[in-house]
Amino acid sequence: GDEVKNGGDDVVAFLTMVGKSCRVLLVLLAAQRLAVTTAFNSHVHTPFQKKRCSPAVSRWQSPSRSTVRRRVQPFPLPGLPTPDAARKWFDLIAKPEFVSRALLERFEVPELARKVNETFVERLGLETAIREFVDIPEPAQYMIVVGPRGGGKTSLVQHALRNWGKVVYVELSSSVQRIADVIRTKFFLSDDVNVDLVDVFRPFKERVGGEKPVVVVELDSQVSADFVTTQSQELKRIVCDEKLAHGILVLSDANAAFKLNPDDARQLFLWVGDFNEKEFNDFFDNLDILSTRGEVHDGPNSMLRRRLFDEVGANPAFLFEVAGKTEKNAAAALARLGSCSDSERLEAKSIAERAVLEDVVQHQLSKAARVVKGSISVIPMTASIMRALVASPNGVVPPSEIHGLDHISLMEEIKKKRLRPISYNSETERLVWYSKAHETAARAYFEEEHRKEEERLEEERRKEEERLEEERRKEEERRKLEEELSRRKRQWLGLRRFFMEKSSPK
Numbered sequence: 001g002d003e004v005k006n007g008g009d010d011v012v013a014f015l016t017m018v019g020k021s022c023r024v025l026l027v028l029l030a031a032q033r034l035a036v037t038t039a040f041n042s043h044v045h046t047p048f049q050k051k052r053c054s055p056a057v058s059r060w061q062s063p064s065r066s067t068v069r070r071r072v073q074p075f076p077l078p079g080l081p082t083p084d085a086a087r088k089w090f091d092l093i094a095k096p097e098f099v100s101r102a103l104l105e106r107f108e109v110p111e112l113a114r115k116v117n118e119t120f121v122e123r124l125g126l127e128t129a130i131r132e133f134v135d136i137p138e139p140a141q142y143m144i145v146v147g148p149r150g151g152g153k154t155s156l157v158q159h160a161l162r163n164w165g166k167v168v169y170v171e172l173s174s175s176v177q178r179i180a181d182v183i184r185t186k187f188f189l190s191d192d193v194n195v196d197l198v199d200v201f202r203p204f205k206e207r208v209g210g211e212k213p214v215v216v217v218e219l220d221s222q223v224s225a226d227f228v229t230t231q232s233q234e235l236k237r238i239v240c241d242e243k244l245a246h247g248i249l250v251l252s253d254a255n256a257a258f259k260l261n262p263d264d265a266r267q268l269f270l271w272v273g274d275f276n277e278k279e280f281n282d283f284f285d286n287l288d289i290l291s292t293r294g295e296v297h298d299g300p301n302s303m304l305r306r307r308l309f310d311e312v313g314a315n316p317a318f319l320f321e322v323a324g325k326t327e328k329n330a331a332a333a334l335a336r337l338g339s340c341s342d343s344e345r346l347e348a349k350s351i352a353e354r355a356v357l358e359d360v361v362q363h364q365l366s367k368a369a370r371v372v373k374g375s376i377s378v379i380p381m382t383a384s385i386m387r388a389l390v391a392s393p394n395g396v397v398p399p400s401e402i403h404g405l406d407h408i409s410l411m412e413e414i415k416k417k418r419l420r421p422i423s424y425n426s427e428t429e430r431l432v433w434y435s436k437a438h439e440t441a442a443r444a445y446f447e448e449e450h451r452k453e454e455e456r457l458e459e460e461r462r463k464e465e466e467r468l469e470e471e472r473r474k475e476e477e478r479r480k481l482e483e484e485l486s487r488r489k490r491q492w493l494g495l496r497r498f499f500m501e502k503s504s505p506k
Contacts, residue, residue: 120159121275121283121316123152127160129270134164134214134246140266142232142239142247146257146426147272148434150317153250156272157216166213172231173220179234197234201244214246215239221253228259240266255411257426271427274436275314281305283314287323289330290353291346304354312364313436326356368421368441375419376445381410385422385431386442395439396430407431 133143145153161167170182180197201213217235219228232249239247251257260267275283284290290301333352334345375382385405388397399407407424414420421438422431433439 120155121279121286122159123156123275123279126156126270126272130157130160130248133248133268134161134212136246138243139212139239139246141268142235142249142266143268143270144257144260144426145248145250145270145272146254148254148315148423149252150315151272151274152316153252153272154218155316157248157250161214161216164214166211168213168215170215170217171220172217172223172227179215179217179231197238198242198244201238202242212243212245214248216248216250218250219252219256221251221256225259228256229261232260236263236266253415254423254426255415257424258408258411269427271425273432275316275319277309277314280309280314280319283316283319283323287327289323289326290350290357300354301350304357308357308361309436311436311440312361315435322357322360325360326353329353329356364437365441365444368435368437369445371419372421372438372441372445375414375417375421378417378419379410379414381405382414382419382421385410387446389422389431389433389439390443390446396425396428396432398430399424402431 130143130145133139145157147153158169168183170179172179172182183197183200215235215238217231219231235247235249238244257269274280284305290305292299292302292305295301330349330352333348337345337348340348372386376386381402381404385397385402388402389395399405411424414422420434421442423434424430425432433442
């Protein structure tokens with residue numbers, strides 16, 4: 001027993017020693033990886049490479065444009081660093097000024113925005129509003145980009161800032177992460193580094209003539225209201241209070257704006273909804289779907305485009321999905337066609353595209369009709385709002401015009417029950433339609449209700465007239481009967497008087 005016990009202790013001691021050695025090796029490898037990845041020849045002097053920049057150059061001097069675009073690779077390392085060198089390296093990256101140095105080189109627009117997408121539709125009005133906002137020298141507000149799902153908010157911001165100098169994109173999909181946590185991850189900082197955003201962005205303010213960076217924060221709709229408030233306050237601190245950067249907060253859902261603390265002086269809303277008619281036509285022209293080249297104004301492709309825009313709407317995400325189905329069906333139709341002339345191929349392609357889009361229109365309208373009917377039956381207040389929207393000439397209604405309406409609670413309720421025919425525009429502070437399909441469905445629903453109401457009233461009028469006619473007929477019969485009885489009574493009295501006169505003596 002003793003021998004077995006001693007042998008076991010030796011094994012435990014050996015494994016413990018191996019574990020410690022492995023941990024030390026992993027620390028050294030991590031240090032080497034950090035050195036290779038984040039060392040910048042023109043700004044950071046590490047224990048693993050020689051300092052290349054001149055001592056006369058300021059440490060906050062703006063790097064050249066080529067330096068910003070491309071990370072300079074250090075010399076190849078001859079081997080693993082010593083523990084002292086690794087310790088100095090970790091002490092270096094724990095300092096806030098190192099974070100700022102890294103940010104100077106690491107600011108960049110996401111790769112998605114850098115790619116030239118031929119199918120992207122420029123929305124000049126909205127993009128101009130974003131560019132003018134980030135052009136303000138001393139920002140007093142941070143921008144909140146809000147709108148219904150699928151409106152292209154993220155793509156719009158990325159495309160508007162695609163040629164901007166310094167942009168940090170932070171995506172928060174859960175309440176566990178924070179803006180500082182994402183910045184720590186982006187710039188290879190260890191978890192024990194306490195990143196203060198003010199210390200990170202302050203060097204940009206100290207640089208003479210340096211442009212302010214743009215911080216784009218996208219919040220998922222699933223995060224809690226407290227988390228939205230906290231992160232918006234953090235963004236407000238570096239944008240409005242310290243004036244260290246431009247801030248853009250992208251909310252993935254229109255109702256997410258209700259989670260923010262109202263602050264009109266520091267919040268600037270930008271509503272991103274459907275394409276306008278020009279953007280809608282540009283989208284189909286870029287993809288060469290339902291081509292209207294050489295077609296008359298009331299041709300089948302033009303009419304179907306107009307119907308799709310007027311009755312269903314131009315939500316960008318929805319249109320991209322429809323375009324994929326249309327192209328697939330058109331390709332299958334052309335494959336079945338075989339060899340033919342260009343005009344025949346064009347006609348076959350248009351017929352296949354129209355077949356898909358006709359089905360899409362019918363499907364979307366029936367789907368929107370179910371939403372409208374369900375919301376009216378489950379949430380009666382939506383009926384009053386939709387009636388007001390139908391009656392409004394421009395399709396918007398202030399919440400104050402609806403008696404007894406708490407629009408915040410109502411929007412949360414219809415979202416929870418997945419019945420969303422209406423939405424709230426935080427920029428104009430008006431109630432609007434969630435989509436053109438819901439507007440079309442609601443108008444059809446109320447027209448049907450109006451028709452049924454007219455039929456009901458007509459039926460009631462007809463029944464009332466029949467009742468009055470029946471009463472008049474009965475009254476006439478009663479009058480005739482009374483006249484007949486009166487006549488017979490007079491006749492009987494006359495006969496009685498005659499016989500009495502005959503039978504009585506003179």
